[in-house]
Amino acid sequence: MRPAEEDPLLASLLAAVAAAAGDIPLRLHVAGLLLDRGRAAEALEHCSTVLRSDPANEEAIALLRRASAELGAARPGSRVAADRPSADPAMVGRSGFDWDAAEAQVQDLPEVGRVDDGLPDPVGEGDVDGLVFTDLSLADVAGNPDAKERIERAIAPIRNPALARAFGKRTTGGLLLYGPPGCGKAFVARAIAGELQANFYRVGRADLLDRPAPTAELLASNPAAERRMHAVFATARRSAPCVLFLDDVDGIGPKRSRLQNPSTLRAVVNQLLFELDSLNRADSGVFVLASTTRPWDLDPALRRAGRLDRMVLVAPPDAVARTAILRFQLRDRMIADFDLTEVAEAAAGYSAADLRRVVESAADSALSDSLRRGQARPIEAADLVAAIKRVRPSVGTWLDLARAAAGPSDGSYEDLHLYLRTHRRR
Template sequence: MPDEAWPPFVSSLMAALEASPHDVPLRLHVASVMLDHDAPARAAGLCAEVLALDPDNADALRLLSTATEALRRPVSAREAEFDWSAREGEVADLVPPVFVTGSEDIDGDDRAGDADAVDSDIRLDDVGGMADVKRRLDLALLTPMRNPELGKLYGRSLHGGLLLYGPPGCGKTFLARAIAGELGAKFYAVSLADVLDMWLGASERNLREVFETARANAPCVLFLDEIDALGQKRSNLSANPAMRGTVNQLLSEMDSVRSNNEGVFVLAATNHPWDIDPALLRPGRLDRTLLVGPPDTEARRSILEYHLRDRPLESIDVPKIVRMTDHFSGADLAHLCDSAAELALEDSIATGTVRMITMADFAGAIKHIRPSTSSWLEDARNVVTFSNQGGRYDELAAYMKKRRML
């Protein structure tokens, strides 16, 4: 919907949001209003902006899930569900969606292809632990890009892609930012909200523009987050031709007779690799996979030290906390540090005496925190046991066997 077609109260909310861009509750309220007015793409974009600042915001995650589900339904079904007559008294100029083809422009729409390259001051050295992950990234991506002549000698050109997969909160997006910081080439980050659109044909157009921008600026890295949503199994989309068209467009852009992606390396991330269309994982597309599991011992130590660096501490035994937090994600460790600090703050307020954060606070906090990776690892164990055709998840199987989870 063009901005001028919004009801007056929505326009007022948007103006207030522009004046206070860091007001998270207001941004989430506007996202909820967008969902009420059948604008899930706008709502998803607002939620994505909140999650970029606060990845664990429960309200943003809930609203994003609702928006994504709405976008996955055919546009005609969403239009039928929307009660236009109920809105007539609220705003007279509200009109149903206009259907467009991929070749037409939409006034007021933000074009995904206009995205700028990402700048990052993070390096792989800033990523604690994960030595094997960093080694694989260096071989698959960084070395060919830094040494094109060496790549030519071994017939190793920069194309194709790498899929990062693993539990949520374990650093896939952080690794992508670190890669952006390592490269002298351009790095384009594309999220679900940048591509999906409520207008018929617009999602395919957005995806085409993303790849055209990448090809025009090669060599570069194109990072596709939440690839399981953009490239979900087409066998599950028989009732959703709009989303099926988006998957087909992604397959075509990554590898077809009309597409020359030489110099464009696609880096993708997902929590659910088993939901991705198998055609995306064949050679020439996302032909390599890399497990980014829960932080190892060295990574947990680095994460804890990072989150404790500016806090008042007394006799904190970081190695002991590391031993107590096996299978904790990076987000879990951040939450543990926050919870321990809250206990110390609460006690300081109650006693009227400010004190340091101690191991007793961590012992109290860890009683109420369980690894958020547990449910993912349980699902992964079922996949490895019953659905590991062709050895696609052998790396995951080896990880689980080493930890006696199989």
């Protein structure tokens, strides 16, 4: 039996490469898998294919060096020997790559990774815009004890790697936060970074694609997106310990089965998968968080082991959280003395964003009344209750969609099904 036939996954990937010969991230991903399986000669061929069209591709060069070394071509102290494939007669004529011509083509180019193409430099200064350190913790996330307990279980192996290994638990893999919009997924992500005492690196769809905000047409003409993805992960590694937060990940990791072929976005998904897998090969010090409002639209490969394989529902805030949110939104405003818990009870099912609108509406009413009276009066409980009646909760539509999209047989949505059973749409 041929090796590829013994490995169905690799056989499928090789078939995919044959069908999409120009898909460079996929070809490099396959080259890495071949190296992991001891098939360096085949990996070298794929690297050579990439270098014919992109002689400065740093990932291809790195893989080629590794393949060459495994084939016994590298000589200690000789950089050239490590850069070139073996002159083994068995390899002659198979790749057809002219190394002398390639060197002549690139000898006047700037150092790889320093090309002035407007892309983030994965190793240079200035490539960490958005990287912050936060002193938040899960204690700052009011209410929602079930979600916090799930998060604690998910990050426990990261906090205690030796203990995790003793019990056979993985210290790799990522966490997907999902739920209706406006319920604080980004805030929870920052709190997780604080718990892990790690840098927080928030990256969204617009950071990976050319500005302005991309459209489908722009995606089709955006060949730089894969390199931006690589630069983001390189920055996260360099900034370790780091929590890399992929905000609205469904925008960069949709189901490839729904994409037209060819599609640049398909290559972006492939690159994301490659980068996630690369974190599992060594202790990188990077923990990947992602958020989405539509987890059922993510490419299934993103949910496999070692990637975003754990999910936590960030549901609309409970009564304790609503009270805390209202108190925060009312800070620095003139308010009367009243019990916020009663107002919070009246706002059951409202998201954090909805509650902000409620407070703004109540403040407008109090201000208008003050102008009519000619005398300032504080915001009262009645203003907030009236605003709750005017501002309808925004999460109902999402709950209906979630109920239809997350089938009852899918164990991934256990916390969602529990929430749907105990909360009816308002």
